[in-house]
Amino acid sequence: MRDTIIVNFSYGGIAMNETIETLLGHRSIRSFTDQPLTDKQIEVIVRSAQTASTSSFIQAYSIIGITNPSTKETLAELAGNQPYVKDNGHFFVFCADLYRHEQAGAYENTDVYESIESTEKFLVSAIDASLAAQNAAVAAESLGLGLCYIGGLRNNIEKVSKILDLPAYVVPLFGMCIGYPAKQPEPKPRLPFENIYHKETYNKDTKELTRSFEAYNDVISKYYYRRTKGKRDDRWTEQIANMLKEPKRLHMKPFLENKGFIKY
């Protein structure tokens, strides 16, 4: 069942283990067989999500599992016609969730609104949901499954919220398709280690950054060329500049404000 790991770093002095191999071997999967996840697999994945760290034990997220084909089809369209949102082993939606905390406040006769409507607590709930999601992702990959995150749900966040019947103080952040991989693409090379990891203080040296852009652009350009058999060879900075030149999802601010979030 377990996928063959093609990445095999060797780190002197550290005995590599199955978990590190799973983490380093990650690639997003966007093509799945039609085999659905079993209830037990779903349970293991969700329980693994639940054991992730959570800020002050707040557990400010929920996970919605979708199997209904017509719901999946609608979500696939709303996410920008991404067919793998429909065709996968199971579709999960990860939500920032402070509804339960509103209810816990009511249960304890305590006014908690200023708190749950603060930017800080929205941030906490988004971080909580993300930590849980990444545990789910790692659990799935360790079981030989593949996955991809679906940020595209935020394209139509209002409609998605209605379909999932979300109450106040719950925001769908992203989806996750999980299933048995039908294709295994090559892992995508990340930014140079030195770019992401800074020692003691942030390295602001723009000349160094430019040099690493050049080196990395070359790596990414070759990666796309290889993967598309010569059809694409975008540089990373080109891809980023193209993506960012037109701002997207500017409805997110008013949506969050209308939901009662980021008020204070």
Place this chain on the structure above:
Amino acid sequence: MRDTIIVNFSYGGIAMNETIETLLGHRSIRSFTDQPLTDKQIEVIVRSAQTASTSSFIQAYSIIGITNPSTKETLAELAGNQPYVKDNGHFFVFCADLYRHEQAGAYENTDVYESIESTEKFLVSAIDASLAAQNAAVAAESLGLGLCYIGGLRNNIEKVSKILDLPAYVVPLFGMCIGYPAKQPEPKPRLPFENIYHKETYNKDTKELTRSFEAYNDVISKYYYRRTKGKRDDRWTEQIANMLKEPKRLHMKPFLENKGFIKY
């Protein structure tokens, strides 16, 4: 080196593996031996963080590693006098980072400001940083290390940003202490599975929620009683209501706005 896993669920039909055991066996560690992490351990942890999924390949985060004892002491104080921020094997700060993207825009002669100043892109960078952080956490635990997240850095986020010399469009979200555990507390029981996982649509039934609060309060109350030898027996809803009755870190909104984030 590997920690003994005290949780040992058995899921019919699923062959459990080392990774799931690591995930389910998680507990936060707040007491470490004085053994520092090796450079190789740091590298494996950061490289594992880097392979996490990232929204449209944006990689919008940075990780700062702190070893300087006086910096760690200052950060420990700023985080609300948390001694384990100083006393650990290594201290990491995870930042939402769109500075690199501002620079990539400049490199490609493209105006990206409306995009990187949008609420959407701040959210993307916070999610990216969190997914990377959770991979780092899982990698560390698989190596027999323990960890805890430090949201307390946001208590004094302006000062923390200065100490780390962060440029525009970089926000320290949380820290992570990693090291060899000096104590191994019992894992903290999470909310009932049914509370976190919803099928097809969100379950808003408040009576059901109240019943699960009651059952869970009992579990948590007993957990604290056991762990503190009878000194504490807080219910979960009580803990949440007490935490939320006084809003915290209301400086986060103006801080993010001053940093140029959540503008659109």
